[in-house]
């Protein structure tokens with residue numbers, strides 16, 4: 567068992583879900599289970615923490631293998647990179663527009 571009650575694989579898993587913008591919740595009154603969406607296929611997925619601080623079992627309802635789901639969650643969110651690229655493109659376009667404006671005013 568881990569000594570720090572907050573240093574739990576479940577918390578790390580939920581943090582990765584938040585990083586990816588995936589929502590999660592509790593099904594009914596079961597305190598050892600969480601429902602969320604699969605990071606690979608988007609279908610409903612169940613997280614199960616058999617006991618406090620234990621490794622988390624991942625079960626995608628569409629059958630994605632646990633290792634694929636964990637890998638997808640461990641990766642940096644794709645949208646974040648896309649957003650950065652888009653921002654850079656917009657910035658470059660703005661600079662080009664300023665250049666053109668300067669040339670036109672000469």
Ligand SMILES: [Zn+2]
Nearest residue numbers: 604607626630
């Ligand atoms: Zn899946």
